[in-house]
Amino acid sequence: MAKKPDLGVTPLSEDVSAWYNELVFKAELADRGPVKGTMVIRPYGFGVWELIQSQLDRRFKDTGHVNASFPLFIPMSYLEREAEHVEGFSPELAVVTHAGGKELEEPLVVRPTSETIIGEMYAKWISSYRDLPLLINQWANVVRWELRPRIFLRTTEFLWQEGHTAHATEPQAMEETLRMFDVYAEFARNVAAIPMVKGEKTPGERFAGAVRTYSIEGMMRDGKALQSGTSHYLGTNFARAFDMTYQDENNELQLCHTTSWGMSTRMIGAVILAHGDDQGLVLPPRLAPIQIVIVPIGRGEQGDAPRAKAHELADQLKAAGVRAHVDDRDASPGFKFNDWELKGVPLRVELGPRDLEAGQVLVAQRIGEVDDKGRAVKDTLSFEDFVASASDRLDAYHDQLLARAERFLADNRASVDDWDTFAAQVSTGFADALHCGEEPCEDDIK
């Protein structure tokens, strides 16, 4: 079926940038804000973020962390206390110089990250080895005045979580750094269905102020890598700058060893780029605000019964923990099918008068077999079987997506001999380079 030019999105293979931008807007994930580089995350996109948040947050809690909230404004002098940190961040700081109708005595930085203000507070809270480890996470917005913004991937303001922990010793802090690194990789795989390559950043790419920076990198559909989460061992750099010390068992004063780790709304961009296709978004079921959409067919009185049955099925699905939605809109079925494919909903169900009579539904999967017209091959299921199997189908769909992404990663990796070549291949363009340093990468994918 020939697409009209104003329908759908530019094919991925034709122009990745155009495809990505059109998709973000047409799928109603986000819109541009009035200030350069800012974005409005629309309800559908925010729904994805909420699912990222809730599933990451559970993992943080399971590993002993608690949430707190620190101030948006940080005195400029705080950043200046850690030389590398301020040097790394100063080009992209937004600074408040006026407030309350007059010039401030000291400029305030809108946080680009919170190591400094959290360091200041931790120094007050920690005095004994009994206070350690201190394991706090915060969900927040941060601002970095980037030269070249790109929606979700690099916005001036973005949402993220930043974990900040303080430990007595280097081994303990390193253990934490790697633990959260693993949590990110596990989350990416089991929730976002994106297999990640794990590596350590080169000194030049390290977080400003870190001793070691670890990064998970996902393989996008255009063959480029995208940095999707980082975990830093900060050594005693910030502890020294903020006088974060504790008394050990021998009455001796020691510097804390700290870590920080973050994952941001860039993850939404990673999901788009890792799974999307020419039809639009492909959402992994565990991040899909709508996992199953039911499209009742038939209008007027003829549509009343299918619509009622659709709502009944949706209620049963919701009771089973599935995020289901009935598309009641006054539009043709074809329009709705294309619309939900653009929005990446994993499973679509059709329910018309004929199905109602036969006691069945037609189930189409967002990715999977297609017929010679390029349309999804649909399964026919009884109402009971459909409701009973919905969760399993979503799980199977996740596995299928993950397997596809793994094949894609393997195919792209197989074509290169060594990591330097691979890094060069994936480092062009907007995506972050998958850098494992000058030497071949030691910490490979599991």
Next chain:
RNA sequence: CGGGAUGUAGCGCAGCUUGGUUAGCGCACCUCGUUUGGGACGAGGGGGUCGCCGGUUCGAAUCCGGCCAUCCCGACCA
């Protein structure tokens, strides 16, 4: 900050070379009617300081000058 492009309705565009007074088209939107198993159809309708400032001219979307903004490709970055 380099290189490239674009600013005309919510979105996508034409018109500009060769100035002419109601500024057009498609989609979207509103009303009515008919439709509905892969992007429905007809009729009617609403929506514009043509990015901004200045200049030329009887007259500027159109010509000239300046500015601004945005997007794309690099450098920086979650």
